Amino acid sequence: MHQSSHRILRWTEDDRPFSRDFKDLFSTLIVAVELKTHRVRLTKRPHTFTSAEAVDRLGSLRFTQSNKRPSPEDPNIHVTTKISTTFSMVPAMARFLCNKFVTARFIESCEGKTEFTTSDSVWQLTPKGLCILQAFTQRNGVIKQSIYEVLETSRNNLQLMFLERDPENDQVVKDRATIEVIFRRFAGMDAPSGRTDSRNSSSGSDTESIEGVSTRTYGVKKSKSTRSSRAPPNFTGRGAMDWLLNSCTLMDEREAYEVASCFFAYKFIKSATDIPGSELRFNASRSSLYYITEDGDNAARWTPTRHTLTRRETDKADGAPRDSNGSRMISILQTPALRILFREFLRDTHCEENLQFYTEVRDFLKKWDGLVRKYPGGPPLDAIREVLAGAYDLYNSFLAPGSPCELNIDHTLRNSLVSRMTRFELPDNQLLTTADDIVKLYDQAQTSVFKLMSADSVPKFLRESKYAEAIRSMTTDGRADNVTNGVATIGIMA
Secondary structure (H helix, E strand, O other), rough: OOOEEOOOOOEEOOOOOOOOHHHHHHHHHHHOOOOEEEEEOOOOOOOOEEEHHHHHOOEEEEEEEEEEEEOOOOOEEEEEEEEEEEEEEHHHHHHHHHHHHOOOEEEOOOOOOOOOOOOOEEEOOOOHHHHHHHHHHHHHHOOHHHHHHHOOOOOOOOEEEEEOOOOOOEEEOHHHHHHHHHHHHOOOOOOOOOOOOOOOOOOOOOOOOOHHHHOOOOOOOOOOOOOOOOEEEEEEHHHHHHHHHEEEOOOOOOHHHHHHHHHOOOEEEEEOOOOOOOOOOOOOOOEEEEEEHHHHHHHHHOOOOOOOOHHHHHHHHHHOOOHHHHHHHHHHOOOHHHHHHHHHHHHOOOOOOHHHHHHHHHHHHHHHHHHHHOOOOOOOOOHHHHHHHHHHHHHHHHHOOOOOOOOOOOOHHHHHHHHHOOOOOOOHHHHHHHHHHHHHHHHHHHHHHHHHHHHHHHHHHOOOOHHHHHHHHHHOOOOOOHHHHEEEEEEEEO
16 A cells, blocks of 8 residues: 655744655755765765755655555455655755755754755754664664664764744744743853853864764853953853854854843843943853853752652652643643653653654544545545555554554554554545544554553652652742642642
8 A cells, every 4th residue: 555645844834844854855865866985075074965056966866665464354465554755946946955854953064155056065964863763763764774874973962952833834932931941041051150160171162062062061162251250250141142043953143042031121131331222132142151050050950959859759640640640641742842751751661652753643533534624515525545655655664563663552452453454445426425434543552552651651750850840930020820739748748
């Protein structure tokens, strides 16, 4: 069985591709292009590609997932399900998008260039680009030697911060709790405010290099104040922008500026210069200096000590009513700042696919519900086929036996899904009924995964001392009332 999907990039109102489509396009390109060794001046640069190779590949880009297993009706017959996604564009659009990859810090020039112009320019993946590629290959089960080799390099050492976005307009969520979570990483969770770090200190650079940010131990690069030995360390506006772009899933300078402006608006940072107007707004220049304020110290959790749950608190968590875990899970799903932390926890415990599946099925079901409302008599056949292609994409990634991110769901439900998803091509008059059946099964699978996360992952997440301080701050200052009933009840509050 084969399903095809010709992807059309969704664009935001400010002329930027939706981040998920953008990341998928980038990763599909890297999987398709031949990463090899190119000579740059007198040096050989492995795992690289040229501008011409990238533009040529983007002209007609195709990615296929497949899953082969015995037929539920006859074990002697093997059924292969495939989902193919195709991107195609003219060379001018290909070069435009490649420049967007540079701006997003997915790739960087091996020759110091800043634009995707010369056809023989050589490019390599940044640590951020490697994180994006790794997430894509894990979800889709990509097996390719050159991809495996580049992901095994020492450059792939960044813990990229995946930010939450509004699914309707793709804007980064910027409520105060989320900004505090970002700022905690930006400031350096484990660094006292008076400490500077020595990254690139010999070069005197005031900006954050892509290589230097990958360790992320001290957050943004800071240096000693030239005004007074007692003054707190400084960092530049440009350095703040570079750290945000290199370390978070921000897509361009505008998004980074908006987040940095939130730091400034919440008084987490303050200007250390006397430039007129510097006290009014954030300035992203190299000449603008900033320091972390007392409010910033508190947001970064440098002032209080790290909160570790006592045995009594742990016992209270273990003794909480089971049915309360569902409300806690709902609170996490409804709170962007908690979702960021919960996703990181799941990644550390190797079960991020549960949350990924839940959110992707949520979007899938929302798309189907929108079509049903728009076409009361039944959606057009092309729209139904597009939905079915999305269903097969989810199936091959999360539900098919042996899939890259195979989920642990009820055996009976899995058999029902396998039986439905491995049927042969259907006539047009059965597509609507088939889509309805599949949507119902995915709704059940999503519920199953929700219960699994509620019962297993949520209690462990709330007991994890690494996140206790952040959770406590969101449940004691009134800024996350919807979390209080779900999280504070287990004894996180000191």
